[in-house]
Amino acid sequence: METKLTALTVVLVITATVTADYVRPQPRKTLHFPWNPKSSSHPQQVHISLAGDKHMRVTWVTRDGSSPSIVEYGISPGKYSSIAQGESTSYQYLFYSSGKIHHTVIGPLEHGTVYFYRCGGQGPEFQLKTPPSQLPITFAVAGDLGQTGWTKSTLDHIDQCKYDVHLLPGDLSYADYMQHRWDTFGELVQPLASARPWMVTEGNHEEESIPLLMDGFESYNARWKMPFEESGSSSNLYYSFEVAGVHVIMLGSYADFDEYSNQYSWLKADLLKVDRRRTPWLVVLFHVPWYNSNWAHQGEGDEMMAAMEPLLYAAGVDIVLAGHVHAYERSERVYNGMPDPCGAVHITIGDGGNREGLAHWYKDPRPKWSVFREASFGHGELRMVNSTHAFWSWHRNDDDEPVRSDQVWITSVASAGCFTKNPELRKMLLAP
Template sequence: MQVRLAYAGPTGMTVSWNTFSQLSNPSVKYGREPSSLDQTASSDISITYPTSLTWNNHVKLQGLVADTVYWYQPQPCNLSSPVYSFKTSRSSGDSTPYSVAIAADLGLMGSDGLTTHVGDDAANPLGPNDLNTIQSLMLNNGTYDFLAHVGDIAYADYWLKEEIQGFLPNTTIADGAKVYEKLLNEFYDQMTSISASVPYMVAPGNHEANCDNGGTTDTAHNISYDVSICMPGQTNFTGYINHFRMPSSESQGTGNFWYSFDNGMVHYVVFDTETDIGDGRTAPDEPGGAEQEDAGPFGKMMNSQLQWMERDLKEVDRSKTPWVVALGHRPFYGSAANDSSDLCNDCRLSIEPLFIKYGVDIVYSGHVHNIERLNPLANMIPDPAGLNNPSAPWYLRNGAAGHYDGLDPLVLPLVNYSNYANDMEYSWTRLTFHNCTHVTNEFVASKDGSVLDKATLFKNRACGAQVVVRNQGETQCYIE
């Protein structure tokens, strides 16, 4: 169950799945035809943690051919076990157009999550005939190379809030761990129809940190719960660490927290806005950790993530991957409350200089549960070029994938560099790379697949050109 894929370099794919018991030798049979799974890869990684109800199995398939379909089946299997397929990454430098799907703040759907009912004081329940975001992504499976989930995965840490509000039956705090794990398992099972056939690349969000939803209050009984209620195994991103295997070893990153990979003409940088912000900041804005996450750091040194990011961005071969896309959970900018819970000013202060210095093209975030497309920005100043060959990164936020608590109302007035915003529709993002100069962002309405907003970024560069990086603050220069 919970079958999921992750790129493992240009010729590798990690297959992960869960079982109710430990496997001594997790194995995957695979091949180029569904009827001929003539190769086997194995590992010794079958792991769990104290409160988990399952074991996480991870096997890396290596030596694959780029941009090629393979069929596979986790072992052991029986006659009813499905044979899945995936397509490997495009080679770095392959300039064939393609799309990716991006979602953030995507939680459990259905009777234990988002339905036609939302939490108390929340807005935007699903309409009776609306597709939810997981259903919409399923329907569009095959039209995107991979799905990036930019933090806040499952919302299992809503278990107590859902019980307090009478949405789930009450249990004890001691038994709450089982409810948390049940919600996690349900979500990952719902995602399998997507994650078993396209790589599911994840970034950490605040709801992966621990079991208490950043602090949960029962106002009727005047009780506040904090991270101290979380059992061992439900703190410090433990489930997230166990469940996924992102390509950090291939990119000298750290676990599932920061890593990079190429696909075709794009270099993707996934970063951590929850811990390891650097320069003395271990987590956004609060000395004790963001919203009392009490998590991390995961780097060996205070600035490990920043030092890694600088090395990674410096080494990008822009003649092969002219596009650089960064994905991190908390937004730096936007029409939202300008405090630690919405915009991550510490993230911006630490990380934005690198994005400017190395000419990152696009920065994606979620966390705030609505949609917004901004003008490209640097140091809080809108780039006057707009989308017509800006030198500043383009900031896009789509935290509207949906979960039990619906959507967040936009903070008005919108910032003056906001070019599109929507707080009424559940949505995911389709990003299409046409060539080395044009990329189109579409916010897709989950309910019916309609495009809510479409905008194309143009970069004036010759394909195959090198980017010259000057000192920070100077204009990026592209040699044609």
């Protein structure tokens, strides 16, 4: 028995501890965006996202409703060998009228290649780099961003990271009903989001519903269209994508998730499609953490965990990333509230720089599954090195200097023999 457990044990090498004399920095004010007049057809708030195999969605906003939704692109500056036609939308929110929001899918694109592109037939030239076709691949991770001085510092640190895709587990702009804040957020992230794909899921600050007047997530869905249709989902609030040997599932904490819901049915179907020989890593993101020893938002993810954790366990999910709690915490592999060598590593990283401040208070004593926790702003970097090993690091935002404060090697569930542990349970849970 001991030999079997040893074979299943996932090696987590912890190489950092909390610095005892660290003084947490003070909150910073919301950023001010001076008026910067541009022509009504000038592309603004440009960001890109993955849109199926070898394709990328380019999104931007213009104030001119007649601007075309075209993207010209090529592999040489100023020389566009291809052109793509897209779609556009707009929305009204009380007294606010959005600009024309363009979504154009370009491709097929070569992997690991720099492309130059222009939106709407005019304006500045942008460049992007497509992700690699195979491992290794690096993800930058930061949730609960907002638009404060700490947000700007966090984005500067991410810009120093040689990453391929940005993952954001909810709470983007903190517009909170003030729709112009969606526009300023688009301006703030454009330098990064126009160059690397940003894959996001919704948080509570994206809901913005007004009973009898406004449905939830209208602004978010109009501005941040993700590849839900490409992944067989019926909602922009949950979807999946594959990139370089990693299958990533973005779940919706604010969409129905019980066993009779569309999201639950979609999740089971999506997990059944995963081929661990082709995509040895399985990563899941959503907003509200399931494993959280902070007093903030305690227990809010329990119902979703009760419904969906057995599915993730049966499928052998490696890493779960969440936000919502404005602090950092990493678990060891855990399932059903207890350490389990075949469970997922849960990471809460809702510390991107929001205006609400940090969640300082943790439960004591520390739960058995909790390995590292700290209330500081920062970002994470997840590098899938090969089919069996990944390296995770969290970089505390220490007065504008990124300080690597937690790091760990993670061995994949698929390589640890976990699929032979309880095949009957897996078959039962994942059966169509």
